Amino acid sequence: MIKEKLKSIFDFDNITWLLLVITGFIIHHKRIILRVILIAGASFILIILLLFLFRNPIINGLARSKIRSFNEAHQAELKIGRIHLSGFSTFEVDSLSLRPIDGDTLFKTCRIRAKLGFFSLLLARINLKDFLLENTLINVVRNDSLNNYGFLIPKKKEQKRDTVITSTSPYNERVNRLFNVIFDKVPASIRIINFNCRYTENNHPVLLHIDDFSITDHRFKSDVIAVEDKDTISWVFEGRLDAGNRIAIFRWHGIGEEKVVIPYLKYKWGGDLAFDSITFSLYGNAYSNDVFTLKGGAAIHGFQINHPRISKEEVAFDNLVVQYVLHAGENYFEMDSLTAVQFNRLKLYPYLRYQPKPRRQVTLILNKKPFLSDELFESLPPGLFVNLRGIKTTGTLSYHLKCFVDIDHPDSVHVESVLKKKNFRIIHFGRTNFTMINDTFTYTAYEYGAPVRSFLVGPQNPNFRRLDQISPYLRSAVMTSEDGGFFNHNGFSMESIEGSVTANIKAKRFARGGSTISMQLVKNVFLNRNKTIARKLEEILIVWLMETNRLSSKERMYEVYLNIIEWGPMVYGAQEASMFYFNKDVSQLTLSEAIFLASIVPRPKWFMRSFENGRLKPDMAGYYRLVADKMLKKELISQEERDLLVPDVSLTGYAKDLLIRRDTIDFDTSEVLIVPKGELKQFRKEINHIDYDDKGRY
Numbered sequence: 001m002i003k004e005k006l007k008s009i010f011d012f013d014n015i016t017w018l019l020l021v022i023t024g025f026i027i028h029h030k031r032i033i034l035r036v037i038l039i040a041g042a043s044f045i046l047i048i049l050l051l052f053l054f055r056n057p058i059i060n061g062l063a064r065s066k067i068r069s070f071n072e073a074h075q076a077e078l079k080i081g082r083i084h085l086s087g088f089s090t091f092e093v094d095s096l097s098l099r100p101i102d103g104d105t106l107f108k109t110c111r112i113r114a115k116l117g118f119f120s121l122l123l124a125r126i127n128l129k130d131f132l133l134e135n136t137l138i139n140v141v142r143n144d145s146l147n148n149y150g151f152l153i154p155k156k157k158e159q160k161r162d163t164v165i166t167s168t169s170p171y172n173e174r175v176n177r178l179f180n181v182i183f184d185k186v187p188a189s190i191r192i193i194n195f196n197c198r199y200t201e202n203n204h205p206v207l208l209h210i211d212d213f214s215i216t217d218h219r220f221k222s223d224v225i226a227v228e229d230k231d232t233i234s235w236v237f238e239g240r241l242d243a244g245n246r247i248a249i250f251r252w253h254g255i256g257e258e259k260v261v262i263p264y265l266k267y268k269w270g271g272d273l274a275f276d277s278i279t280f281s282l283y284g285n286a287y288s289n290d291v292f293t294l295k296g297g298a299a300i301h302g303f304q305i306n307h308p309r310i311s312k313e314e315v316a317f318d319n320l321v322v323q324y325v326l327h328a329g330e331n332y333f334e335m336d337s338l339t340a341v342q343f344n345r346l347k348l349y350p351y352l353r354y355q356p357k358p359r360r361q362v363t364l365i366l367n368k369k370p371f372l373s374d375e376l377f378e379s380l381p382p383g384l385f386v387n388l389r390g391i392k393t394t395g396t397l398s399y400h401l402k403c404f405v406d407i408d409h410p411d412s413v414h415v416e417s418v419l420k421k422k423n424f425r426i427i428h429f430g431r432t433n434f435t436m437i438n439d440t441f442t443y444t445a446y447e448y449g450a451p452v453r454s455f456l457v458g459p460q461n462p463n464f465r466r467l468d469q470i471s472p473y474l475r476s477a478v479m480t481s482e483d484g485g486f487f488n489h490n491g492f493s494m495e496s497i498e499g500s501v502t503a504n505i506k507a508k509r510f511a512r513g514g515s516t517i518s519m520q521l522v523k524n525v526f527l528n529r530n531k532t533i534a535r536k537l538e539e540i541l542i543v544w545l546m547e548t549n550r551l552s553s554k555e556r557m558y559e560v561y562l563n564i565i566e567w568g569p570m571v572y573g574a575q576e577a578s579m580f581y582f583n584k585d586v587s588q589l590t591l592s593e594a595i596f597l598a599s600i601v602p603r604p605k606w607f608m609r610s611f612e613n614g615r616l617k618p619d620m621a622g623y624y625r626l627v628a629d630k631m632l633k634k635e636l637i638s639q640e641e642r643d644l645l646v647p648d649v650s651l652t653g654y655a656k657d658l659l660i661r662r663d664t665i666d667f668d669t670s671e672v673l674i675v676p677k678g679e680l681k682q683f684r685k686e687i688n689h690i691d692y693d694d695k696g697r698y
Helices: 002-009 012-028 030-053 055-074 118-122 171-184 265-269 373-377 434-438 472-482 494-507 517-526 533-548 554-564 574-582 591-599 604-610 620-633 639-644 654-665 677-688
Strands: 076-080 083-086 090-093 096-100 107-116 128-143 189-201 204-216 219-228 231-242 247-254 272-275 277-288 291-307 311-328 333-335 340-343 346-348 350-355 361-372 392-406 414-428 441-447 450-457 566-568
Touching (some): 346 361, 361 373, 414 494, 434 517, 434 554, 472 554, 472 591, 472 620, 517 554, 574 654
Parallel strands (some): 128 189
Antiparallel strands (some): 076 096, 096 107, 204 219, 219 231, 247 277, 272 291, 311 333
């Protein structure tokens, strides 16, 4: 019915009739209509004229009102001098300052001048054409938990647990809008005179000063002076910023041949960081087929870093260059495989995809076609890969990596990692000869990066035991617990790595490692104990070299492993462990004693946590069943041995005295067990009949 009425109203004849009626009305009342138009036009012009004439009092009144509201809401003191509008779109602010009540000034400037785009102003959009900032100070102060900027940080509002805030806007549209807004807001002309930024932490100030910074014809270049204590450092910051063509290029470098040295880091973290230059460029973007694409590059040259937790030596990177191609789709972010990462001589083309919804998924793929092996080893930065320094190889390598993680479903983790060789051969070992573990060598144990004890690994040491002299129960129990496939894999277990990633995602922290016995051996013998990415990469490379090139037999590697690993407070090796806990030779250990020793390998200093009232805790029975069942399945023990197994042990060695002492004085087992050096020295003297010094050397 309604549709038919609309059709009848908007029929061609009806429209013609309506137009005739309107025309007749206008002709008949043209004088009245003309008066109305003239009055409305004059009123509009008068309002615009009044607003223009009184624009300064109006804008200053509005500003004062907003300032009062801001100060009340933030417990702050924001002061603005006279605001002056000239012409249609240029405004000036004589002064501006901001500080918290009863706090140090956070920001102040003497003059701000900006010119707005007239047409964009008519559309209620702020678009700066020119911008001037003069005599400015940003002053950030922090003393312990007190600061002068916290009043600006909004407090988190509590949300109901059932409330879920989601955005339906696709990522590609959001990134495209953000990208355009950033470039559209960049003024065509910028000048900043006498700009200072000061950060003071616990009375330690760092000041950055720019005397004159300007962007003219899309280009800029300015000196930056950094002052820390009595040290003054000069930098140069230059580049190109072309909003119209969507081009941005920034370069940060020292003056002449001087490096850029970053202040504050040594004071805060005890490290130094310097580089010759850093360059960043963005030179292309496109939005098509529902995908936003961004292209550009980044490079750092002559990078150097000194920090004891990274390396005892200076770490240097000659060149690190990235040419990136990034995509944003409706529900994902992606680094295209066209992205090139050059690390010294080595060039890689990684692919990375992150999908935040409907489930958080991460995919990483890296395929490196055959390349000269020296490209890898000569690209390793000095200071990080100490043991591989100077190594010379021949032949080619190729690498494949594929990793998929569904963060919301951690059990779906899948990892593939294969480093293949062809005609590969080690010509020269360089700093460390990895075959040295085949002979007698000196092993040094570390704790928190510091050496605590050194001893020989070989027949000259009365505690050393050949593999066939160690109880088969202990050999089997440790292998079952730590790395069941040791004799079958090439140093790496993808199953263990996947399990480790899964466990860490579930725990939301680093809760479990995926190290094989080969990796633990390399870590103990050749590397320090600092948990860093570089140390892990070096560990992986050394394991690969040892395993794929058969630098040592599996039997010898396991023999060394059992003779050096920690088994208690300053107790190293299977023989010392057997004497420490059971006062017997390691060859005489029972199945129950062997499984107990295997249980404390991951955390040897906390062995007393396994005991309650002098006996193993009941919850240890589950561990015993797990290990024994695996040993039975692999025919490492018989069914009769499995049936007779009792999940308990009786300590008869020095560990018993420590356990009694703990129960007597109510020792806090949440802490690491610390035993006086004199007692440990006496213990080692008794079991070896040899006098050791405080560092365990004889």
